[in-house]
Amino acid sequence: xxxxxxxxxxxxxxxxxxxxxxxxxxxxxxxxxxxxxxxxxxxxxxxxxxxxxxxxxxxxxxxxxxxxxxxxxxxxxxxxxxxxxxxxxxxxxxxxxxxxxxxxxxxxxxxxxxxxxxxxxxxxxxxxxxxxxxxxxxxxxxxxxxxxxxxxxxxxxxxxxxxxxxxxxxxxxxxxxxxxxxxxxxxxxxxxxxxxxxxxxxxxxxxxxxxxxxxxxxxxxxxxxxxxxxxxxxxxxxxxxxxxxxxxxxxxxxxxxxxxxxxxxxxxxxxxxxxxxxxxxxxxxxxxxxxxxxxxxxxxxxxxxxxxxxxxxxxxxxxxxxxxxxxxxxxxxxxxxxxxxxxxxxxxxxxxxxxxxxxxxxxxxxxxxxxxxxxxxxxxxxxxxxxxxxx
Amino acid sequence: xxxxxxxxxxxxxxxxxxxxxxxxxxxxxxxxxxxxxxxxxxxxxxxxxxxxxxxxxxxxxxxxxxxxxxxxxxxxxxxxxxxxxxxxxxxxxxxxxxxxxxxxxxxxxxxxxxxxxxxxxxxxxxxxxxxxxxxxxxxxxxxxxxxxxxxxxxxxxxxxxxxxxxxxxxxxxxxxxxxxxxxxxxxxxxxxxxxxxxxxxxxxxxxxxxxxxxxxxxxxxxxxxxxxxxxxxxxxxxxxxxxxxxxxxxxxxxxxxxxxxxxxxxxxxxxxxxxxxxxxxxxxxxxxxxxxxxxxxxxxxx
Numbered sequence: 001x002x003x004x005x006x007x008x009x010x011x012x013x014x015x016x017x018x019x020x021x022x023x024x025x026x027x028x029x030x031x032x033x034x035x036x037x038x039x040x041x042x043x044x045x046x047x048x049x050x051x052x053x054x055x056x057x058x059x060x061x062x063x064x065x066x067x068x069x070x071x072x073x074x075x076x077x078x079x080x081x082x083x084x085x086x087x088x089x090x091x092x093x094x095x096x097x098x099x100x101x102x103x104x105x106x107x108x109x110x111x112x113x114x115x116x117x118x119x120x121x122x123x124x125x126x127x128x129x130x131x132x133x134x135x136x137x138x139x140x141x142x143x144x145x146x147x148x149x150x151x152x153x154x155x156x157x158x159x160x161x162x163x164x165x166x167x168x169x170x171x172x173x174x175x176x177x178x179x180x181x182x183x184x185x186x187x188x189x190x191x192x193x194x195x196x197x198x199x200x201x202x203x204x205x206x207x208x209x210x211x212x213x214x215x216x217x218x219x220x221x222x223x224x225x226x227x228x229x230x231x232x233x234x235x236x237x238x239x240x241x242x243x244x245x246x247x248x249x250x251x252x253x254x255x256x257x258x259x260x261x262x263x264x265x266x267x268x269x270x271x272x273x274x275x276x277x278x279x280x281x282x283x284x285x286x287x288x289x290x291x292x293x294x295x296x297x298x299x300x301x302x303x304x305x306x307x308x309x310x311x312x313x314x315x316x317x318x319x320x321x322x323x324x325x326x327x328x329x330x331x332x333x334x335x336x337x338x339x340x341x342x343x344x345x346x347x348x349x350x351x352x353x354x355x356x357x358x359x360x361x362x363x364x365x366x367x368x369x370x371x372x373x374x375x376x377x378x379x380x381x382x383x384x385x386x387x388x389x390x391x
Numbered sequence: 392x393x394x395x396x397x398x399x400x401x402x403x404x405x406x407x408x409x410x411x412x413x414x415x416x417x418x419x420x421x422x423x424x425x426x427x428x429x430x431x432x433x434x435x436x437x438x439x440x441x442x443x444x445x446x447x448x449x450x451x452x453x454x455x456x457x458x459x460x461x462x463x464x465x466x467x468x469x470x471x472x473x474x475x476x477x478x479x480x481x482x483x484x485x486x487x488x489x490x491x492x493x494x495x496x497x498x499x500x501x502x503x504x505x506x507x508x509x510x511x512x513x514x515x516x517x518x519x520x521x522x523x524x525x526x527x528x529x530x531x532x533x534x535x536x537x538x539x540x541x542x543x544x545x546x547x548x549x550x551x552x553x554x555x556x557x558x559x560x561x562x563x564x565x566x567x568x569x570x571x572x573x574x575x576x577x578x579x580x581x582x583x584x585x586x587x588x589x590x591x592x593x594x595x596x597x598x599x600x601x602x603x604x605x606x607x608x609x610x611x612x613x614x615x616x617x618x619x620x621x622x623x624x625x626x627x628x629x630x631x632x633x634x635x636x637x638x639x640x641x642x643x644x645x646x647x648x649x650x651x652x653x654x655x656x657x658x659x660x661x662x663x664x665x666x667x668x669x670x671x672x673x674x675x676x677x678x679x680x681x682x683x684x685x686x687x688x689x690x691x692x693x
Contacts, residue, residue, distance in 0.1 A: 006416035006425065006546070113602045171454060175428035176412040178419045274452040359455045389594025 002186075007179040009172035012140040013079070013105050013165075014039035015179075016147025018049045019187040022077040022103070026054040026065035031117050032169040033081040033107040040077075051077075059084040063091035063104075070100035071208050073199030075151065078102065081169065082109035082123045089127065095162040096131025096224055098209045099197055101154035102162045103147065104132070108270070108321075109169040110354045118355020119168040121270070121322035125298070125330040131224050132164040133231060134298040136270045140177040143167050145248055148182070152191050152238050159231045160197045168271045170355065182246055190245050232300045253302035255294040256309055258284060262291030264370035265310055266317045266349070267335055269295045272358055276319070279363035290367055295331060303338040310339065315374035316346045317366050323350055328382055345373045348382040356386055392423075392448055395537045398457045399442040400476050401466035402627055403435050406524030409550065410464070411442035413528055416546035417538045418446040426451045437627035437670040439474055446537060460484060462535060465499075466510070466523050469626045475585045477501045486579060487530045489523050494577030505579035506534040508570045511629055515688075517566045521629045525551070525563035529570030540571050624651055628671015630686040636661055638683035645675035645684060 007015065013036050017025075025044075027037045043049040052069075056062035059080050070076040080088060085106050095102050110120035128134060133154065137143045143165070150163040167173055198208055212220065236252035243249035257273075258280055259265060268276045273294045283290045293309050295302070310316050316339070320329020327333065332348035339346060349366045352358045362385050373379045384391055397414065401407030408429040415427035427444040443457040459479045463486040470476055477500040480486065485504040488497055491512070494505035510526035518525075525547055532540040544564040552560025591609045599605070604615035613621055641660040653668035654675065676684040 004419065006412070006419040006549075008412070170430075171428065174408070175426060175454070176415045177426055177451075178424055271454050275454045277452045357456050360453065387595060388592060389596050 002183050003181050005179050005181055006176050007140050007144070007181075008035065008174050008176050009137070009140045009143045009167045010035040010107070010174065011039055012144040012177075012179050013147055013167065014043065015181050016144040017077050017103075017105075018043045019182060019184060020077075020103075020148060020151050020191055021049065021075065021188075022051055023074040024052045024054070024066070024069035024076045026056050026062040026069065026076075026078055028056045028059045028062045028080065028084060030059070030081045030084040032109055032173045033079050033084070033105070035173070036079045036105060036107070059087040060091055063088040063094075066102050066104075067091060067094050067098070067100060067209075070095065070102050070196075071098065071198075071200045073194070073196035073201070075155075075194040076100075076102045077105075079105040079107070081107040082111050085123045085127065086111060089130075092127055092130045092132065094209060097220060099160045099227075100162060101151070101160055101194075103150050103154065104162065104164045105147070106164055106166045107169050107173045108166050114354065116354045117169065119171055119270070119321065119352070120354050121166070121320075121330070124164060124166045125322050125324070127164065128298055128330065131228065132162045132299065133159075133228070134164045134166065135296055136166045136298065137172065138271055138273045138294065140172065140175065140179045141248070142250060143172070144179055144181065145242065145246065145250070148187055148191060149238050149242055149250075151194075152241075153231065153235055155194050156234050156238070157195075157197065159227070159234050161227060161231060166270070171271045186245060190242070228300050232302075235297065235300070250296060251294070252305075253297045253300070254305045254309065255296060257292040257294065259291035259293065259309060261289055262313055263289040264315045264317070264367060264374050265291045265293055265313045266319060266363065266366055266370070267293045267295050267306070267331065268319045269298075269331060270321065272319055272321065272352060272363075275358050275360055276363045279360045279367065282360065283364065283367055288367070288371075290370075298331070298334075301334050301338070303334075306335060306338045307342070310342075310344060313344060315370040316344050317349050317370045317373075318346065319363075319366065320348055320350050321352045323353070332382070345379075347373055347379060349385055350382065351385040358386075362386055392446075392537075394445055394447040394451065394453075395462070396457045396460045396481075397444040397446075397462045397464060397531075398460040399440075399444075399464040399466065400470050400474060401440050401442070401464075401524075402470070403431065403438045403440050404522070405440075405466045406522050407440045407442040407464075407466055410466070410524035410527055411444045413524070413543065413546045413550050414444050414531065414538065415446070416550060417528075417542040420542045420545055421538060423448060424451050426454070428454075430456055436672065437624060439470060462487065462531065462537075463499075463503075464527060464531065465489060466527055468497075471499065471583065472626065475500075477503075478585050485534050487527060487534050488579070489527060489530075493575050494579050496580075498580040498583045500581055500583040500585040501579075502581040503579055504534070504576075506530050506574045506576050507579075508533075508574045510570055513566055513569050513573065517569065518562055525566045526570035529567035529572075530574045532567075533571050533574040533576070540568070543567055623667050624670045625653075625667040628669065628689075630671045630673065630688045631666050631669055632664055632673075632675050633685045633687050634662060634664055635683045635685075638681045640681055640683075642680065644678045644680070648674045648678050650674065 110116040154163040318332040411427035415425035418425040489510040491509040508530040510523035513526040548560040653665040
């Protein structure tokens, strides 16, 4: 039976994982992710989930174990954050090329000196080139639902790629919200047992992850690049099927909010979308024609979807919660690529770095820059909002 | 209903985060929408912590920290001395304060409807630990009827029972009921000046390069090495160590374990406690093999 629970983003991830019945869970704890792995350990201990729980000696080892497990053809899960993801970096490049549909939940936390534990996307954005699909969640319900969707997408024979689901450290990972937990039978019928593309089996020997010469590498990379593009229709299709089965729809690669007749629009990602919705509602009630585009996937990147959504806007802003030093925010760079030649003025809006509180006023400030931009005024390419000191 | 917003002020270890989560769960049990989340700097027992909760009939989108609460929850009275606790309390809003004092004796900084409860005594009595969150939850139900006491007790059973076992769930649920019964209603005083903490918030131009802070003074406060000496962690705890020199064998285990470094060795080997920095964790008393250290409650309920 479906049940309603008060769950944090982390607990919602753990419930989602339990319902998907992964068989191997190598792991290493790190704030703010630890609660996920603790909750999963509880599920296993209580007999609610039958899985091999392997405490690893590092995140590098955890990902290595996940690769080994997935190569034997079992559904595999692991989770990390920030420095842990950085330590996995070397091994992250293996599953995409070897085509292992591992699910990794990354709880976004700022990386590097300053040792913050709060949200910033510089951990996962740095892995956008690794070949993992990458999605960002807005609330606890979406976290749970996306865990289920993620396995379905990743294991689809037309895709077979690893999936990184990202949630904002603390602002989502530690926020309790109302979550509807689906029934086990419903999830079982939505997500059948994993049928691997290739599988290590002593009775039918095969080599996976062989070393190749330059004669093969280039084709392998091209194949992977094409494969990621192939995932795009599958993501929309799975969202439709999910809506039919569970009654909740997320929009696939992007979602839009009040974009019907919007003259200016902002692209947001993660939990920032929630507060931005409030800003849009308030501005709309003042008669301003503003709208939102919620970027749900960073990989595959929704170039076409964004082009379509902003066709009629006069100015577009992009919210970024990380900075590629001296190279704008990573989301902005992608969006500007998508809209190259469109003539729509696009600006980057960096805010919420290191978990700084994002206020409704912060988003209104972004829209006021867009107003100026729409009226043909020259504005900065990139504005840092909430920064102390003149830019 | 309109959106109901709550801000909790507590100290690391008192359970402010769990209190916010539990009140959200209670509202969800009643079929409402709710949201609860924490904010803190260091993950450190005794350090000031904030937590927030929102309750509404509709989906809650706003994820900003609550700046204008309908209800203010003060889990540790000593925070009134160091934090602008009452800042932004909505007109007509109410405060719930953990205190042995009557509401009329509490100076919150704003005149407001107030419920006081000696949650620390209830917690020590019923739970044998100064974890006041579940008692405070009972007082919250007394202060306003945004959620029912029964829903709070059910939420406590769910959350605490699941984590710590059914008995712990029942004990905590009874602590909430006891606090509900023992709460005192009234109006608090508004004599205190609500001041922002003296925080050094440099512009990006003033931020020292290299994440390096030299020993210096900014706006009358020390920053960099030695600045912790201004942080009088002695106001954090509910009890202080009482040291009996005659029982002490000078093994110095207490000196080794004190997380705040407030135990000093004198030349004669005896120990001196600098209680200005003692946050009352009681580790010294726990490791003492000769019971030469005892923890004694301080403040109004001592």
